Amino acid sequence: MIKLTIDNIEVEVEEGTTILNAARKIGGKVVPPAMCYYSKLDCSGGKCRVCLVKVAQSSAKDPRPMPKLVASCSTMAQDGMVVQNITSPEVLEARKAIVEFLLLNHPLDCPVCDQAGECDLQDLAYSFGSENTRSREERSVHKQEDIGPYIQLNKNRCILCYRCINTANQLTDQRVHGMLFRGDHAEISTYIEKSVENDFSGNIIDVCPVGALTDKTSRFKSRVWFTKPYDAHRECPKCNGKVVLWMKGNEVLRVTAPKDKNGEVEHFICNECRFEKKEVSDWKIDGPRTIERTSVISLNHYTNIDKLNKEEK
Amino acid sequence: MAMQTLTNRSKVVSNKKMTLWEKIYLPAIVKGLSITFFGHFFKRKVTFSYPDKQREFSPVYRGRHVLKRDDQGRERCTACGLCALACPAEAITIVAAERKPGEENLYREEKYAATYEINMLRCIFCGLCEEVCPKEAIFLTDQIVHSEYERPTFIYGKDKLVESVDNPVDVSKRQTKSVLEFKKNTGFAHNR
Secondary structure: OEEEEEOOEEEEEOOOOEHHHHHHHHOHHHOOOOOOOOOOOOOOOOOOOOOEEEEEEOOOOOOOOOOOOEEOOOOEOOOOEEEEOOOOHHHHHHHHHHHHHHOOOOOOOOOOOOOOOOOHHHHHHHHOOOOOOOOOOOOOOOOOOOOOOOEEEOHHHOOOOOHHHHHHHHHOOOOOEEEEOOHHHOEEEEHHHOOOOOOOOOHHHHHOOOOOEEEHHHOOOOOHHHOEEEEEEOOOOOOOOEEEEEEEOOEEEEEEOOEOOOOOEOOOOOHHHHHHOOOHHHOEEEEEOOOOOOOHHHHHOHHHHHHHHHHHO | OOOOOOOOOOOOOOOOOOOHHHHOOHHHHHHHHHHHHHHHOOOOOOOOOOOOOOOOOOOOOOOOEEEOEOOOOOEOOOOOOHHHHHOOOOOEEEEEEEOOOOOOOOEOOOEEEEEEEEEOOOOOOOOHHHHHOOOOOEEEOOOOOOOOOOOHHHEEOHHHHEOOOOOOOOOHHHOOHHHHHHHOOOOOHHHO
């Protein structure tokens, strides 16, 4: 076990833990945001640069600071390391700049986008970004393509985090989509417009931090803050069948995998659960899902009451 | 124990017999009429006969809503649901739909409001929907919501709310100097 300090909070973690995971062990505001790193996926991280932190002291043996800000998702914690995240103005300034870069080509179509309300980039832009853009150039526009009956792909919104590619690599036997071209021209695509046809391919919707991959079966059905999330389960031969139903009245509009406090899915669910089972009778409902008070989804009022009850106990 | 009074303006009621002077009432009536005649009869009237004469409205009067079209006649509303979210009276209901190929001249964005309903009985005309709208689609106007006989007729659908292509509703008076200044800033996406 090694000890390190993040934002003046000491934490003890196992050797080989990244700074980000050490911060997640503390929890709360000191956790750096992550747009590409996903603990459930191997080889993820190191691409979006949103999780940059300042290392004021490399280790107990070598007390020199690291020369540049480092990506906390891919830097291993050392014994005696001193890390600054929100206590360092340098980090906050860098993060603001990174968000500006992420938004350079990201269209501002939140009013149209189905992800709005549960979008990581939207949250990030609210907390760190500037409300104004300095770029005068037109945003890049990609030709849209159809990737099958279940998943809607909008290449313009993609921030090239590679999460969906990692998911497809690890979950499915055959990956049929990937990154084409290089640098500024990079875009996500299925090679020769092959549709994504795997039993677990729907999970790329959940891992997508933005609205590039959304559920076609619930496209434009409702804004997320008008739907109420319920924990539910069913006997499923393919996955463990535990999901979150997003309901409006007695209608199941959308089915997603349950997400943990880091915004990552707890487990992956199959396409049958996600896309085919849209009747209440298909599911056994366990109860309303607790949504964070700060989330726009909690504007459904009732979860707050639920939370109050829990606090009283 | 004497009852405690909340204010010092309460009066004790007495059941004493009226005198003859009070019983004939006429002096009291004359006294009352003289107050009306000398005190109020020659004053300027505070009321006016409404349909014949109408008050001037403030340029930012918050009357019935209009859903604007853009300069090419396409509906500006993209059914983002922020007005329904901001509405404190929960008067707005929206159902969104996807624009089909060939409807580009009808709707501005790929999503549009298939139904847009405002319950005018619930609406409190606070103007938050207008304030929150990111597409400058909904405005409150100086028109009045007319009285009706039936409750369902107060639910205004798109047929009543969307302005006609030939006869657009002028909302330029509602836009203050600071709004026009804001619109010049092309850094914000919806100003482009």
